[in-house]
Amino acid sequence: MIRYRGAWTVGTRVVLVLVLLAVALVPAFFSTYFTGAVALKVLWLGLAAASLTFLSGQGGMVSLAQTALFGVGGYITARLMVFEAMSPWLAALIGVGAATAAGLVVGSIASGSRVIYFLMITLAFAVVAYLFFSQVSTFGGHTGINGVFAPAPLDNPTLKPTAVYYVCLACCVVAYLLLRYVGRTPFGLALQAVRDEPARANALGFDVRLHRTLAFALAAAIAGVAGVLATWQTTRISPGTIDVTRTIELLVVAVIGGLYRLEGAWLGAFVYVLLDTYLRGLSGRFETWIGIAFVAIVLLSPGGLAGLLARIDEEVRRPERKRRRRRRRRRAPRLGSALRRTG
């Protein structure tokens, strides 16, 4: 498994800053439609995917519940705003809080399970959430909730998306920096230990379940924020936003971008939204092509596009390192601890 890279090189930092600049200038250079419907979607979809990538990269847990948690955030906010006439910011806060709480609950249930069971349990939760929101009348049943208008300072997202765009961008930047920072705190390092060697981490006194649950709750909060932003942008939320297709779609986005690098989340969202917006009409079989691309990436480049870019970067800058590693294997030391394990 590819180790989640924490180190930033100067080159990477420069690239990221340039990308950020480019993204920030989008409203200035692109049409209202592009900014409001395409670029904005890339931002919140990437944010939701980042919650998945954080869990898989740092925590070794591939979660299919992120879309549902995204839905919890969006639905609670929408309900409070439309039916309780609550202030959008307060509603958003409660929505994100609800998503975090749900994350704590689901996380604590699933945290004891191996990777594959974790995948299955989170999928089960996702479907249950979908069915819940589609059948319970409080949340509008099959039609969902409409008329969710972003807070006044943010204007109308369809006609003048710039304000919402920058709020979204700010959230994404904050989330990105926060998740990277968490990766370097003692909690983050412990989480990676739990990811790599759960039994050993347990033996060293780390509460494996607690770490996983907390990480899951953090990811849930981020997914909740994405849900709120998405609901504001589209002004509605419905069960169709969080059905199985969307759940898998988020996984596809994260995998295409790369499950082990946080940047991959937005990269994958960018590629996916572009394909979806401009290519879906071309072929009746868009889903098949996406499926093929997905399988191809899992087979050929499990690190996704971000992983590919990273590998190209490595190849270009450090060919020496590969040659050195090949030589090391020839004269590998006979490590005592490995032997004692085998007898």
Add this chain to the structure above:
Amino acid sequence: MSGARGGARAGGAVATRLASLTNPRAGLRQQVSASLAIAAALAAVLWVLYKAFGEGLGSSGNAPQFIVVCLNGLSLAGLYFITASGFTLIFGLMRVVNMAHGSFYLLGAYVGLGFVEDGVPWLVAVVLAGLVVGAVGLVIQQVFLRWNQGQELRQALITIGLSIILGDQMVAHFDPTPQTIPPPSGLTGSVSLGLYGIDYPSFRLFVIGGAALIGLLLWLLIQRTRFGIVVRAGVDNGAMASALGVNVQLVFAAAFFLGSALAGLAGVFGGTVLSVAPGQDDKFLLSSLIVVIIGGMGSLAGAALGALALGLVEQLASVYLPEGYTNYSILLTFILLIVVLAVRPTGIFGRPE
């Protein structure tokens, strides 16, 4: 596949688990969650019994409805069992989570529908559909899964991708409007149960019987044939089975064929009882996952138990939840899941890893 021996072991395990409730050294979390779970389960059972028989056993009471609901639950359980047995065989032996298993179910339904529409008798169509889906599964296993044995997550992701492709291709090549497969001519009507004057659809009874028969045949296969011995040994310790001359690749291929064929078979049954439509693949994948989580990986008895639990809970909940809460029946499925995970994280007949 543990079968009956697993049953005895699980009985002991449950007893031990119950005993641990009174053991002061058992983790507090385990004790609390297990106690809550058992209390909740008991309360639910009592509630259902009250609703069903509270007004007496006469036909003016709710007993007839209870019987019908139970039979509905059993027929649903039958579908879940046939599907999940294939899933758990593949999962238990090869540690492959085949997320395309639901797609196989739907493919079986469409193929069976096609055969029946072409005039093939239902019983022949169901076997043919099973064979076709089995073959598709075998090809997929050989091309995509044979060479990455042990990389569970990767295989799960690959099968998710395949399910996306299969799902879309089925929409492209088959009529996506919901349809039903006509049942065989002898089973189109209802039959009298001899109790309370209830008439119950005979095909649903056939599903219950069919599932029981398939379960019995699978049990015989696993417990009484050499293939079954080899499969059980492979589930226990694949490396050692290979070291004893077992061509594990061949066994894997055969098991994948069988598991996929079971999904296809279930699809034809389900397509007759419920419907043939896009979306059924997700429903039956999910139910297989839940059944296996409840019943334990690689256990046939676990699949039966899990299917029964799921089918009955779904049906009973949709009828017996207090008024106004029937929409929450889905939550009960999830709660069932949580209860099992709290008391026995690897499933009722599962083995701790």
Add this chain to the structure above:
Amino acid sequence: MSSEASMLEVDGLSAFYGEARVLDEISFTLHEGSAAIVGRNGMGKTTLCRAIMGITPPDSEGSVLLDGRELGGEPSYVICSAGIGYVPQGRELFPSLTTDEHLRMIGGRLVARGRWDVDAVYGLFPQLARRRRLSGAQLSGGEQQMLAIGRALLTNPRLLLMDEPSEGLAPAIVDELLETCHRLRDEGIGLLVVEQNLGVAGRLADRLLVMVSGRIEHDTHAAELLEDEEAQRRYLGVESMATGEGA
């Protein structure tokens, strides 16, 4: 002795757990009869067995020839078919199978090609016949070892590869085990035994190969090593033969 007559020839066998090299270009040749591999804990003896049998982990490279046939890189069932019967450390019985099922599991082709069939195994180990319906976990330590040997015998092997067969067994049972092994050896089955217990190793085989840190450091006659306390100390650590450390 010419290599044409060799039964087992291991040449340049190395094994890795990840990047850690555990076996370092092991080479030795076995002609007819038996040999024992001795060494302290952690020297790579079990890894050697797994590498010969083609079980991964570890990853291995190098050559293993059985009667001249190259087995390196082949899957385990091919190696078993070629004629190596494996009795692993800790027996590794199948929890889901009964005693009888353990024996019935072996493929018909393997059973039919030699003199060992299920009845013959029950004849060799009458105790097992009395326990045929019990699961492996319900057998005593000695019976488990018998079962492990019995199922390997059913593959009608040319060479039996046994890893720590005396581990966890009472001395009386070990004596029975040794008797069985002698009988098998007399019938012409080769024996390659890994043993920590120098005394048992000496009674099982004439030839002792001493493994230290993934290499064969010493290849000698049992009698010689058993008398040479200095060599014992050097290659095997401070335990004396009389109190050879059990597992």
